[in-house]
Amino acid sequence: MCAEATSPDYKDTLNLPQTDFPMRAGLPKREPAWLDRWAKIGIYEQLREKAKSSDRKPFTLHDGPPYANGHLHIGHALNKILKDMVVRSQQMMGRDARYIPGWDCHGLPIEWKIEEKYRAKGKDKDDVPVVDFRQECRKFAEGWIDIQREEFKRLGITGTWDNPYLTMDFRAERIIAEEFQKFLMSGVLYQGSKPVMWSPVEKTALAEAEVEYHDRQTDAIWVKFALQNAGEGLDNTYAVIWTTTPWTIPQNRAICFSPTVSYGLYEVLDTPEECWAAKGEKYLFADDLAADTLAKARLEDSMYTRVRDVTGDELSAMIFAHPLNGAAEANGEWDFDVPMLPGDHVTADAGTGFVHTAPSHGDDDYAIGIKHGLEMTYNLGDDSAYRDDLPFFAGLKVYDHKGKPGKANQAVMAKLVEVGRLLARQRITISDAHSWRSKAPVIRLNRPQWFASIDREVGDGNDTYGKTIRERALTSIDKLVKWTPQTGRNRLYSMIEARPDWVLSRQRAWGVPLTCFTKKGAQPTDPDYLLRDEAVNARILAAFEAEGADAWYVEGAKERFLGNDYNVDDWDQVFDVLDVWFDSGSTHAFVLRDREDGSDDGLADLYLEGTDQHRGWFHSSMLQSCGTQGRAPYRGVLTHGFTLDEKGNKMSKSVGNTVAPEDVTKQYGADILRLWVAQADYTADLRIGPEILKGVADSYRRLRNTMRFMLGAVSHFSEADRVDPADMPELERWVLHRLAELDEVVRAGYDAYDFQGVFQQLFNFATVELSAFYFDIRKDALYCDGDTARRRAARTVMDILFHRLTTWLAPVLVFTMEEVWLERFGGDDASVHLQDIPETPASWKNAELAAKWSKVRTARRVVTSALEVQRVNKVIGASLEAAPVVYVSDAATLAALKDVAFEDVCITSGLTLTDDAAPEDAYRMAELADIAVVFAEAEGEKCQRCWKILPDVGTHSHAGTCARCDEALA
The missing domain is CATH 3.90.740.10 (Valyl/Leucyl/Isoleucyl-tRNA synthetase, editing domain)
Known part of the structure; x- marks a missing residue:
């Protein structure tokens, strides 16, 4: 003890890790600064410019538009984060990955909000000029778009945020009308009188996707x-x-x-x-x-x-x-x-x-x-009241204006x-249809509506995949689309197979009108009932391009569009608006096909939404595109489940079990929310809550610790330090082998959108194979070696690991991997998100070496377990105080261990390997009977620099050191 007390302090001679990377992430406060930085240097724009000068293959994820009428909920966050991980991973694997966020702006929810405002003031919507009413709806949508845009950006979502698509943009309204006109001109549009889902409260037809079922x-x-x-x-x-x-x-x-x-x-x-x-x-x-x-x-x-x-x-x-x-x-x-x-x-x-x-x-x-x-x-009107001249029941309603039961049932x-x-x-309880907006019951009601026939031959010549919309859709589902998971195929196929004609019309004001005219006095079955004239259509489209769909409602619109070719008194102008699912179903036309940054062939590589969109956006997009371009607008469809609380219950504000994205980012940061998405199986319903988020945060801390160690190990690394793989020790070549394996796993996983699989592999690699094995072993060489080949090889591997782990994980942990990257490669324009995943040589794979090191790692597990028993019993404080005897009965395993400096692998000061029979009291693990360990204390003095206990300590020129440390100090 006296010798140790008088020995020099060698701490300053060690190659200790150097990094300012903090263990405490502080994500809630720091993430907004990275967002500002990305906006300033224009990361998304840089990537698009980079793609123009290269032969990168395009990849387009088409955004299913959220509705612009409220703050984001956790389902929005799940959806957008998944999309972002797809886009970023495809980009970093060498694609030109484009993402144009969009919003659904028309329709009943917004109209309903404006009507509520009128009702609160005692005003009737019908007393307000329709164009003024539509302008209020537009302003309402604009306000929520601005709010939601910032909420989405806060989650680290990349894309063209300064130029999103909006279904209410004039150009979009023009193209929606044009897509409708294709239905008109191809002969699939007709007016019929069929039972439709009808909301007496909202006084409009509803699509199946706008209906939910509740007990009543x-x-x-x-x-x-x-x-x-x-x-x-x-x-x-x-x-x-x-x-x-x-x-x-x-x-x-x-x-x-x-x-x-x-x-x-x-x-x-x-x-x-x-x-x-x-x-x-x-x-x-x-x-x-x-x-x-x-x-x-x-x-x-x-x-x-x-x-x-x-x-x-x-x-x-x-x-x-x-x-x-x-x-x-x-x-x-x-x-x-x-x-x-x-x-x-x-x-x-x-x-x-x-x-x-x-x-x-x-x-x-x-x-x-x-x-x-x-x-x-x-017999029933729009408000579910019996007609005024119906005996006994005149004027009685099925439901009143609040959705409460009227007097009709009791009277009958x-x-x-x-x-x-x-x-x-x-008196019984049944599960019945309700509007998902007003939450009021809906009824089946016969109303004159406009339909798209899905079994009538489409007269557009696009017959490659079928002559009717149904035929084209079913062929697309089976032959043209990749489904993730595959069950999505069965769900949509059965829906399309059994569905009736598409009800296109809604009796509302806020939307794109059905831009058509009907002949007065004619019947819907008459061949000349609908006006089909390309010149009229062109005038309508030109007006919409310049003024938006409001042009349909201004005074003199009929005269303007019919022109001098027709007598305006002979024609009626249709004022129904299109089902909003036709709007969103048409987005492929004005995003993928019309924009310069859309898709090169007008098709999306991926549509990604929740599983409810089999009856929603996936469905309507399929029908609309099959009606206008003869096939599905997408090559791939990915569906995710719903979000539930920790107990698996549906989230409800009234129950108080909701989790708001904003709350998570304030407490933990957006990267924790993104990590929650990556760790979960999105193909099923996902649970989230305080305890689950704590677990995610713990995983994040472990991963952050790995990145911090790596940063410290590569400080001041230069190309002069680089070692060729062929000259590396076996342990480093084993790491390279694992990297080659993982590169294949990561790329295949990202291509299959298997983020859970990718993250699990990377997390286990980082925390188990690196932190608990490779880093644990190589700390001694990194800290204590001089300029040795072993230390240079380890630092070379650390550099290789850095480039792969940061880029592999960047699509998931967008903020943290940027922090890691900038900690090493700072600079005004530096960003990990401008990098591609490095190519990893297949030559690094070495199955024979991997098999050998599998034996080594197995044997190490027995030794470290045996030493842990001694540590728990307070016989030793650290493994360097031990020099165990390891008995190995398997000759191949023994040869492998003798070839790899097994004492360094086990982090002991000494170790004896033998094929002698182990004593009865030797430590064994039941599943590894061919290896046994007998504990022995290390002999010698403790090196004051590396802390190994060795017989030669104190015999060298530098006091209190071992031979290795003495040489390093020299």
């Missing part, structure tokens, strides 16, 4: 239809239907049955008090449902009997009366026959086996109506009781 209570009723053409034994017979929409009964025009279901005739023998059934009445039911239905009517088993079978042929011949037929003061409104018709949609799963059919209020009903020529009814049920046609009713 309703009245289920069982209604009796009297048989008109009764044969023998069928007197006093009724068909009984079941429905959860009593308000549709006035619109009934048929009953449907299934030819594959067994039906029977049931007679009432007796009834209890307060029962709507009557003794002697006979009912037709599906046999499987008869008992349950009669129980609902309060009839016990002894109160009825099954009379006989009823065949499908008998049912087909039956004619019934509407339940309100002959009602007093009905003025003959329902005095018509109700046929019994076969229908494939009828089952015996619920109800009675007979389906009430109102062609104006359901898809199956409508199809039956078309097939059999049933009457379409127009009361009238059915009055006329003796209600058999039973029950």
Whole structure:
């Protein structure tokens, strides 16, 4: 101890790591400065200029536009971060990766906000000039675009933020109108009257993607239809239907049955008090449902009997009366026959086996109506109120202006009781369609709408992948698009395969109008009903280019567009606006095809959105593009799951379990949020919350520690220090081998958008193979060696590691890897994001060397475990105090260990290798029986410079040193 106390302090002679890179990241405060720097030096613009002077292959990720009406939520962050990781990784792998962010600006949510503002002031939207109203909508969208743009940029998202695309830009509105005109001119556009999803609150049709399903209570009723053409034994017979929409009964025009279901005739023998059934009445039911239905009517088993079978042929011949037929003061409104018709949609799963059919209020009903020529009814208005001249129910609403149940259902049920046609009713809970905006229930309602036929031949000559939109879409899904994950293919295929025609029209004001004219007095089926004139179309497009879609609404617009070629009194101008999904579905036309920085061939390499967009943007883009250019607008589609809280519950502000991106960036920094995305399996739903974020932050700290060590190791490294791989020790060549392997993994992973797989491999490499193995071993050489070949080789490898790890991780940790890069390569225009991932020579791969070092690492694990036992028992404080004996029974392993300075690998001062039989009390690991360790203390004195305990310490010219340190000091 006295010798040690008087020994010189050799600390200043060590090659200790030199770096100002802090362990505490301070990301929330520091990230905004990097954003400002990137904007100042124009990183995205530099990359585009770089691409122009090279032969980089373009890669275009087309941005599915978020809606401009609120702050970002965690789902937005997930989506945009994934997109950014795709763009950055493709760029760094040698592509010209372009990203043009965009916004969806038209549509009901914004219009609804402006209407709410009017209502608060007691004003009616319809009293405001439409152009003024549209201008307010535009201003509202502009405000939120500016807010969301800054929120997205804060997440480190790269792209053309100064020149995004907006569906409300004049140029965009012009091209949307032009894309609509292609539907008009190709013959797929038609006006029809079909049941559509209709919001009585918002007074507009809704697309399936605008509807969500929630539980609500309703009245289920069982209604009796009297048989008109009764044969023998069928007197006093009724068909009984079941429905959860009593308000549709006035619109009934048929009953449907299934030819594959067994039906029977049931007679009432007796009834209890307060029962709507009557003794002697006979009912037709599906046999499987008869008992349950009669129980609902309060009839016990002894109160009825099954009379006989009823065949499908008998049912087909039956004619019934509407339940309100002959009602007093009905003025003959329902005095018509109700046929019994076969229908494939009828089952015996619920109800009675007979389906009430109102062609104006359901898809199956409508199809039956078309097939059999049933009457379409127009009993309900836009606000779900019965028409003013409808007997009994005039003016009553299904839902009021707030989406609450109106009086229609109760009035219909009361009238059915009055006329003796209600058999039973029950209050039940069903899952039903609601508007995702107003959250109010929607109904199926027959309304004149504009449709794009998906089964009519498209007369545009683009028939390579099919003649109809449906054919082209299904072919595209199967042959032209790569799906990530593959399940996305099945989902969209089944949707396209089964979907009806596309409802293009909305009865609103804020959007791109359906720029077409209809001939007065003509029927929609007449060939000249729609005006198809290229000159008229051209005038419309020129006006939209200059003035935007507002040009359609200004006074004199009809005269201006029709010109001198047509009498304006002969034509009606259509004022419906396009479904906003047509807007966003058309973005490929004005982003990919129209912009200089779009796609070279007008197609996107990737569309990336949440899985809900199979019925949304992926779907509408597919239909729109197949209608105008004959194929899908994308070559690849990636879908991600939804965000949930830590317990797997849906996030809700009312529950208080939401996680706002802004809160995460303020507490941790955006890189932690990006790391959360990279660590997760985005193909499933993703969980996030305080505890999960703590775990992510811990992973980040471990990775940051690795980068800090590496920076310290390469300080002042120059090309003069570089060592050729062939001259490196085996340990360094093993690292190069791992780099060659990882380079393939990283590139393949990034190409497959497998960010989780890439990050897991890199994280394990950095923290386990580097920090806990290679760095741990080489610290001694890096700190204590003089100018040795071993130290130069280690620093060369550190430099190689630096360039690969920073570029491999830059697409994920955009801020941190920039910090790491600038710590070493500072400069006004320096940035890791201007780099490509370096090419890694395949010659670095060495399977034989890797197999050898696998044995070495396995043996090391046994030794370090044995020493840990001694450390825990306080026999030693550090591994350098040990010189264990290692017993190795496998000859190949023993040879490998003798060839690699195994004491340095195990970080001991000494180590003995032997193939002798190990003592019984030797330390062993159960799964590694061929290696055993017996602990022994190192002999000698402690070197005051490297801290190894060696016999020669104190015998050299520099006091208290070993031979290696004495030479280094010389």
